[in-house]
Amino acid sequence: AQLQKHVLYTTSFAIRLALVAYGDYQDRTMAVKYTDIDYHVFTDAARFITEGQSPYNRSTYRYTPLLAWLLTPNIYLSMVFGKILFIVCDVLSGLLIYRILCLRGLGSEVSSCTTARRVSSLWLLNPLPMGVSSRGNAESVMAALVLGTLLCLEGRCLMRASILYGLSVHMKIYPVTYALPIALSLRTFIRFIGSFLNTELFLFASVAGGVFCMLTALFYYMYGWQFLYETYLYHLTRRDIRHNFSPYFYMLYLTADGAWSQWLGLAAFLPQLILLLVASWAFHPDLAFSCFLHTAIFVSFNKVCTSQYFLWYLCLLPVVIPHLSLSLNQGVGLLLLWFAGQVILFFVLHLNTTSDMHRVYKIVIKSAGWKMMHLIPLYALMCSGC
Amino acid sequence: MMHLPRIYERGLKDSFPQTIKQEGQVAFASLTKTFPITILMYIVLFSMVTCLSTCYCLIDDGENEKHCGPLKQWFESTSVSVEIGKKGFHREVVTTVELSPDVVAEVNVLLIYRWPRGVYLDPYQLAAESDQRDWQILLNSDIDLEVPAHKTSGFVTYVYPTLDGPSPRLLKVTIPIHGRYSEPSFIGKTFTSVNIEPPELLLRTEKCMQLNNLDPHNVMDAPCTADNSSTCSWVKIQCQQEHAPVSFQFPVGDRTLVMPVCGGTLLVTVICCVALSKYMWKHHI
Numbered sequence: 001a002q003l004q005k006h007v008l009y010t011t012s013f014a015i016r017l018a019l020v021a022y023g024d025y026q027d028r029t030m031a032v033k034y035t036d037i038d039y040h041v042f043t044d045a046a047r048f049i050t051e052g053q054s055p056y057n058r059s060t061y062r063y064t065p066l067l068a069w070l071l072t073p074n075i076y077l078s079m080v081f082g083k084i085l086f087i088v089c090d091v092l093s094g095l096l097i098y099r100i101l102c103l104r105g106l107g108s109e110v111s112s113c114t115t116a117r118r119v120s121s122l123w124l125l126n127p128l129p130m131g132v133s134s135r136g137n138a139e140s141v142m143a144a145l146v147l148g149t150l151l152c153l154e155g156r157c158l159m160r161a162s163i164l165y166g167l168s169v170h171m172k173i174y175p176v177t178y179a180l181p182i183a184l185s186l187r188t189f190i191r192f193i194g195s196f197l198n199t200e201l202f203l204f205a206s207v208a209g210g211v212f213c214m215l216t217a218l219f220y221y222m223y224g225w226q227f228l229y230e231t232y233l234y235h236l237t238r239r240d241i242r243h244n245f246s247p248y249f250y251m252l253y254l255t256a257d258g259a260w261s262q263w264l265g266l267a268a269f270l271p272q273l274i275l276l277l278v279a280s281w282a283f284h285p286d287l288a289f290s291c292f293l294h295t296a297i298f299v300s301f302n303k304v305c306t307s308q309y310f311l312w313y314l315c316l317l318p319v320v321i322p323h324l325s326l327s328l329n330q331g332v333g334l335l336l337l338w339f340a341g342q343v344i345l346f347f348v349l350h351l352n353t354t355s356d357m358h359r360v361y362k363i364v365i366k367s368a369g370w371k372m373m374h375l376i377p378l379y380a381l382m383c384s385g386c
Numbered sequence: 387m388m389h390l391p392r393i394y395e396r397g398l399k400d401s402f403p404q405t406i407k408q409e410g411q412v413a414f415a416s417l418t419k420t421f422p423i424t425i426l427m428y429i430v431l432f433s434m435v436t437c438l439s440t441c442y443c444l445i446d447d448g449e450n451e452k453h454c455g456p457l458k459q460w461f462e463s464t465s466v467s468v469e470i471g472k473k474g475f476h477r478e479v480v481t482t483v484e485l486s487p488d489v490v491a492e493v494n495v496l497l498i499y500r501w502p503r504g505v506y507l508d509p510y511q512l513a514a515e516s517d518q519r520d521w522q523i524l525l526n527s528d529i530d531l532e533v534p535a536h537k538t539s540g541f542v543t544y545v546y547p548t549l550d551g552p553s554p555r556l557l558k559v560t561i562p563i564h565g566r567y568s569e570p571s572f573i574g575k576t577f578t579s580v581n582i583e584p585p586e587l588l589l590r591t592e593k594c595m596q597l598n599n600l601d602p603h604n605v606m607d608a609p610c611t612a613d614n615s616s617t618c619s620w621v622k623i624q625c626q627q628e629h630a631p632v633s634f635q636f637p638v639g640d641r642t643l644v645m646p647v648c649g650g651t652l653l654v655t656v657i658c659c660v661a662l663s664k665y666m667w668k669h670h671i
Contacts, residue, residue: 040510040514044510058510059530059531059532060531060532247651247654247655248651248655250639250647250651251647251648251651251652253567253570253639254570254639254640254641254643254644254647254648255644255648256534256569257569258644264648264652267652268652268655271655271656271658271659274659274663275659275662275663278662278663278666278667279666282666282667282670283666283670297662301655301659
């Protein structure tokens with residue numbers, strides 16, 4: 001069993017390394033580049049840091065300065081350092097999925113860990129995270145942080161969990177939606193209001209809040225208001241009329257400069273908020289499933305959605321699969337539906353950027369793809385969960 | 387009191403007023419004799435200087451005429467044409483310059499593009515691909531990559547192609563451009579047109595520095611090279627064949643559909659939200 005585990009991790013790392021090497025070859029020889037534009041944005045921001053300037057001098061850099069600092073070896077050592085870091089985080093995420101599954105257990109330790117190994121290969125040998133990490137997207141870092149938080153919470157190591165949680169919220173805002181399920185899972189079973197007042201929850205909240213505030217204060221001191229705006233406020237008020245998979249895209253594009261723009265933004269936010277609250281309360285006994293649902297709802301009902309957002313809930317899916325009551329056929333059917341939606345969405349994106357196909361048809365195809373991708377599997381998973 | 391020797395006393399007493407008078411007379415006499423000669427000398431000197439400078443100018447003009455003269459002929463058989471490659475929002479502008487056969491090898495070429503607000507160039511992409519190209523580019527302003535077309539204005543770029551080969555004839559410059567999102571149309575149009583004018587072609591040669599023989603409308607100042615460290619005088623070539631601007635189209639939204647789109651989107655979202663919430667409430671709460 002140990003040998004099989006080592007073979008699995010070594011193979012998955014080797015495949016990712018081979019993809020990085022191939023990507024380097026494609027970038028040098030072909031017109032269509034393998035590396036994502038975001039990787040160049042990270043590298044340019046890291047270059048500004050090595051010259052003693054702010055990473056926000058690079059336009060369209062809208063991430064934490066921590067990421068640019070992490071990637072400064074791209075300038076000092078080699079451009080490929082960042083990609084190696086991302087694929088290491090990717091494989092680490094697979095290991096964390098395995099450990100969470102072992103902890104959640106399905107019976108005897110041996111069988112649960114055997115199942116855990118098979119299920120974690122759904123992530124480790126999955127071409128989607130392989131492609132995303134080898135292209136230079138930083139989503140695997142977030143996946144590792146979120147899975148680390150979940151593992152520590154499942155193992156009741158609250159101090160480590162709170163530090164990782166604070167760090168993950170600093171890097172991207174979306175884990176803040178996990179606050180309610182985490183709070184619900186940490187409360188003691190007394191009266192409703194009183195159950196929130198306990199030492200564990202207080203400790204978790206203060207350490208996580210402290211880590212977040214400390215990092216924010218440090219980077220605010222270094223880079224000023226631009227850090228706050230680009231890292232957080234831009235994403236909260238973002239109405240991206242370009243490169244957007246969200247079903248709200250066309251509505252927001254048509255009303256971008258109108259008087260109703262703010263009200264429509266709020267109207268789009270309310271369904272998201274209501275579903276998050278209801279899902280927290282309905283599924284809080286199973287923290288992993290609750291976090292998965294939260295992320296899926298957040299991504300599906302968000303005003304902005306790009307291709308990397310899918311990784312946010314995909315990393316939590318292997319953790320919840322063993323506890324679903326779906327049959328194999330149903331599971332495979334939903335997976336095919338999701339893949340079909342993905343193909344449609346990427347096909348439309350390709351048409352959007354490379355040809356002159358009429359926009360309305362693209363919108364219709366895109367929303368049909370979105371619906372298939374998210375809502376139907378979401379509904380089915382909810383029916384079978386817990 | 388010092389006593390001067392007698393002889394000096396006698397000289398001073400006797401010859402002082404007479405010496406000045408005599409000296410003055412002598413000076414006046416010599417002046418009247420030498421004045422004409424002096425004048426004559428100055429006239430000759432002035433004539434020589436004038437003659438020399440005229441000769442120098444003539445020689446210089448001769449050299450100038452030798453290097454600058456052909457510039458006038460370059461007007462006649464040079465052409466610039468523009469084509470658009472690729473489709474969608476990411477295109478290429480391919481500029482082909484056919485230089486006159488008389489153009490000397492040591493000429494510098496400058497293409498000035500005046501871009502409309504519907505497109506932009508990505509300076510980061512240009513910097514990353516600079517080693518794969520044989521031309522340099524200078525942008526006249528910072529470019530915002532994300533602003534929509536109706537909230538920005540056009541901009542100017544200076545492109546300096548590198549001429550290789552002893553007698554350059556044909557230059558090809560391919561510039562990657564990207565379309566900006568335009569505001570939705572109020573009148574039901576589904577496409578917006580963007581026109582790309584052919585660039586202005588300017589030439590400069592190190593050997594021809596005196597451009598005052600040429601029509602002043604055709605001489606303009608521009609940066610000498612892409613690093614913008616100095617300004618030079620360039621000659622603008624009016625091409626014999628004026629090529630029309632090329633245009634291409636980007637899709638735009640239809641603002642006349644705003645009510646059905648908003649209504650439909652919000653309705654679908656609310657239905658999905660209610661269905662999911664109802665299920666969760668019924669079965670799990």
